[in-house]
Amino acid sequence: MAQRVATSDGAAKKTSRVRVAVRLRPYMGGEDEKDEGPCVRGLDSQNLEIVNWRNATETVKYHFDVFHDEKTTQQEVFLSSVKPILPHILTGQNASVFAYGPTGAGKTHTMMGSSDQPGVIPRAVREVFKLVKVKADEEGWDYSIGMSYLEIYNEKVLDLLSPSSQDLPIRENKDKNIFIPGLTHTTISCFSDFDKQFVPASLNRTTASTKLNQRSSRSHAILLIKVVRTQRAAPHRKQTGKLYLIDLAGSEDNRRTGNQGIRLKESGAINLSLFTLNKVVDSLNSSAAVRVPYRDSKLTRLLQDSLGGSSHSVMITNIAPEYKYYFDTFGALNFASKSKLVVNKPFTCETVAVPAMPVKRARDDHTAGGSGTEPHKKKQKDERKTEQDCSSPSSSFDSLSEPSVMDRLIALEKLMMNCQDKDKLSMLKDVAQSRKEIQELKEKQKEFENKAMLFRRLDGEKSSAKHEPSFKDNTAPLQRKQSAATKANKQQAVVQPLQVSQLQPLQQLAVVKKTSVCVKKKVKTISDQVEPPDGKENLVETGWEFKLDTSVLEQSRQKILHVLNTGSLKELKGLQQIGDKKAKLILGWREIHGHFLKLEDVLTIEGMTAKRFSTFMKVSQYLLHFFIRWIAVNLQDSYLFCPT
Numbered sequence: 001m002a003q004r005v006a007t008s009d010g011a012a013k014k015t016s017r018v019r020v021a022v023r024l025r026p027y028m029g030g031e032d033e034k035d036e037g038p039c040v041r042g043l044d045s046q047n048l049e050i051v052n053w054r055n056a057t058e059t060v061k062y063h064f065d066v067f068h069d070e071k072t073t074q075q076e077v078f079l080s081s082v083k084p085i086l087p088h089i090l091t092g093q094n095a096s097v098f099a100y101g102p103t104g105a106g107k108t109h110t111m112m113g114s115s116d117q118p119g120v121i122p123r124a125v126r127e128v129f130k131l132v133k134v135k136a137d138e139e140g141w142d143y144s145i146g147m148s149y150l151e152i153y154n155e156k157v158l159d160l161l162s163p164s165s166q167d168l169p170i171r172e173n174k175d176k177n178i179f180i181p182g183l184t185h186t187t188i189s190c191f192s193d194f195d196k197q198f199v200p201a202s203l204n205r206t207t208a209s210t211k212l213n214q215r216s217s218r219s220h221a222i223l224l225i226k227v228v229r230t231q232r233a234a235p236h237r238k239q240t241g242k243l244y245l246i247d248l249a250g251s252e253d254n255r256r257t258g259n260q261g262i263r264l265k266e267s268g269a270i271n272l273s274l275f276t277l278n279k280v281v282d283s284l285n286s287s288a289a290v291r292v293p294y295r296d297s298k299l300t301r302l303l304q305d306s307l308g309g310s311s312h313s314v315m316i317t318n319i320a321p322e323y324k325y326y327f328d329t330f331g332a333l334n335f336a337s338k339s340k341l342v343v344n345k346p347f348t349c350e351t352v353a354v355p356a357m358p359v360k361r362a363r364d365d366h367t368a369g370g371s372g373t374e375p376h377k378k379k380q381k382d383e384r385k386t387e388q389d390c391s392s393p394s395s396s397f398d399s400l401s402e403p404s405v406m407d408r409l410i411a412l413e414k415l416m417m418n419c420q421d422k423d424k425l426s427m428l429k430d431v432a433q434s435r436k437e438i439q440e441l442k443e444k445q446k447e448f449e450n451k452a453m454l455f456r457r458l459d460g461e462k463s464s465a466k467h468e469p470s471f472k473d474n475t476a477p478l479q480r481k482q483s484a485a486t487k488a489n490k491q492q493a494v495v496q497p498l499q500v501s502q503l504q505p506l507q508q509l510a511v512v513k514k515t516s517v518c519v520k521k522k523v524k525t526i527s528d529q530v531e532p533p534d535g536k537e538n539l540v541e542t543g544w545e546f547k548l549d550t551s552v553l554e555q556s557r558q559k560i561l562h563v564l565n566t567g568s569l570k571e572l573k574g575l576q577q578i579g580d581k582k583a584k585l586i587l588g589w590r591e592i593h594g595h596f597l598k599l600e601d602v603l604t605i606e607g608m609t610a611k612r613f614s615t616f617m618k619v620s621q622y623l624l625h626f627f628i629r630w631i632a633v634n635l636q637d638s639y640l641f642c643p644t
Contacts, residue, residue: 014345014346015343015344015345016311016312016313016343016344016345016346017340017341017342017343017344018306018307018313018314018315018339018340018341018342018343018344019065019066019081019085019313019314019315019340020064020065020066020314020315020317020336020337020339020340021064021065021066021067021068021077021080021081021314021315021316021317022048022062022064022066022067022068022316022317022318022319022333022336023068023072023077023106023110023316023317023318023319024040024042024048024067024068024069024070024319024321025070025105025106025318025319025320025321026070026321027070027321027322028320028322038321038322038323039051039321039322039323039325039326039329040319040321040329042067042069043061043067044067045066045067046063046064046065046066046067047061047062047063047064047067048061048062048064048067049061049062050062050326050329050330050333051326053326053327053330060330062333062336062337064317064336064337064340065081065340066080066081068080070321073117074110074113074117074118074119074120074123075123077110077120077316078120078123078124081097081314081316082097082120082123082124082314083124083127085097085312085314086124086127086128086131086243087131088241088312088346089128089225089227089241089242089243090128090131090132090135090143090227090229090241091239091241091348092229092239092240092241092348092349092350093241093310093311093312093346093347093348093349094241094242094243094244094305094309094310094311094312094346094349095241095242095243095244095311095312095313095314096243096244096245096246096303096305096306096311096312096313096314097111097120097124097243097244097245097246097313097314097315097316098244098245098246098247098248098303098306098313098314098315098316099111099120099246099247099248099315099316099317099318100248100315100316100317100318100332100335100336101248101250101317101318101319101320101328101332102250102251102252102318102319102320102325102328102329102331102332103210103212103213103216103249103250103251103252103257103328104212104213104216104250104320104325105250105318105319105320105325105328105329105332106318106320107217107247107248107250107316107318108215108217108247110316110318111245111246111247112202112247120245120316121198121223121245121247122191122195122198124225124243124245125191125194125198125225126191128145128225128227128243129145129190129191132145132227135229140231140232140233141229141230141231141232142229142230142232143227143228143229144187144227144228144229144230145187145188145189145225145226145227145228146185146186146187146188146225146226146228147185147186147188147194147197147198147223147224147225147226148161148180148183148184148185148186148223148224148226149161149184149197149198149201149202149221149222149223149224150168150180150183150221150222150224151204151205151206151219151220151221151222152219152220152222152273152298152299152302153206153218153219153266153269154219154265154266154269155269155272155273155297155298156298157169157170157180157298158219159182159183159184160201160202160204160205160221161184161186161197161201162184163204165182165184168180168181168182168183169181169182170298170301170302175349177305177349178301178302178304178305185226198223202221205217205219205221206218206219206266208263208266210252210257210258210259210263211256211257211258212252212256212257213250216249216250216257217247217249217250218249218263218266218270219249219266220246220247220248220249220270220273220299221246221247222244222245222246222247222302223244223245223246224242224243224244224245225242225243225245226240226241226242226243227240227241227242227243228240228241229241235352236352237350237351237352238350238351238352239348239349239350239351240349240350240351241349242311244305244306244311246303246306248274248299249270249274250270251270251271251274251328251331251332252267252270252271253327253328254267256324272297273297273298273299273300274299276293276296276297276299276300277297277299277300277303277307278335279293279296280292280293280294280300280303280307280308281307281335281338281339281342282338284307284308284341284342284343285338285341285342292308306344307339307342307344308342308343308344309344309345310344310345310346310347311344311346312344312346313342313344315336315339315340317332317333317335317336318332319332319333408434409431409434409435412427412430412431412434556620557599557617560575560599560617560620561596561598561599563575564586564596564599564602565590565595565596569583569584569587572586572587575616575620577612577615577616577619578616581607582605582607582608585605585606585607586602586605589604589605599617600613602616
């Protein structure tokens, strides 16, 4: 299981402030237009001053952890600023180094360097391999080193080790650690392996030329070195340390860089992410409890561990001495002075392999007297006994009570194994008492089983002696209460049920009409009285159509054909299996081909299959059959209710 171990010298939790180093780039070219020389000057190894733009006769002084002037070499920058934090990653902690500054100030040169003067990244990786080699010889740990390389271009996370990959998401696990799923992670065993992976991947980084920089970085590059060390002996602890080496893109003034089109879009994304980084630092330094906007940018999301997180961080601020970079340099120094106030809280990311507790096995071995086969037989016997207990009617009583007692037994035996000899006697007494309780529970279980068997036997005798139902319903069925109007009417109407086989066509029905006032009855619609069986439209063949006369069937077919030839869109939709789309297709077919000569012509309609047509005919004839029956019943009701 993963554990978070705080780095502490004593009882108090240790904190680590962000270390800020400022590096001044050498003066490039001749003097500028104003012929005033550089605007920044170093005072000592920690202090510098810059001309006050409000009053040229005054200067603004800054104090940082380290100041590197224009004569400082790459080796000196690495030794004084970066090397002191590298040993932390071998103990399961995180460290990060990132270069900040305006465009053209020398950030990429500081981080990458050249073949003659390697920068921070190659020197840091080489130093990590040296530390691992020394630690592996001295301590009982196994080390493995891996790398990942990515860039943030236009707010898209791209894998530089796999150029064909698309925008990758940024996630956060349950331990509040930031990770990128799908990012390529390559294991490296020496510096040459790193160089083979890093050099081609660096060429995949997006760069372009501007008026201020011939090879301007258009993205933020982040190199991740992960060191995992595993303890050889028990308890086999595993510690994971990460080193983030970050080369940020520089802030740009588009009025001076002359960016247009895609360059202008890239510059906007860079400035927005750096502005969000500035807001994060302001929020961390704020005395009030405010929200830190890590999620407002993908850069700050990835730097969440470096600023206000759990890593040892170093920021190398690169500045330029020329007057044309004055406001960029002034802003970078102000940001660096705020960043050195940010406090991180490092911790060790450690995973401990928890071994399986052999408590129950040790107890079985002790009971078996050291035999190799007897514990296995006893285990099988216990499993069979457990199955029998679960199949018994009263197994629920045992399942509710026995596990809790077994848990107590296991806990007691764990304590007994860890306690001293003087406490073993009392522990054994507690174990004996718990086993006695288990025995009493098993006796109660047997008693419950016997009672259950007795109840089942009595139940069987009663069922064989009496075949009559146990409950009799002697209550009279519910009857509808007659209304006052019905009681006043003494004349009763008797309606004889009609036989389906005796139905005749509507033209042959004899109806006696008299001009009289009849009792009004509420006539229900056909859909209320006649419902398809089981609420389905697809009817099951019940043979009802064979009980009708052929004349009635023919009349229903003619009625359907009449609706198909003369019906409107609404009338066609009233037919079964005919929806809005089919009704429109039927109207279109009539406009082109004329009337339907027979019902089988409907099969020519698009989407009307033979199965659908068969269902359509059955449902339509079914409804017409009940419609005719309903009319006949209501006509007879009207005839019987009319006074003679």
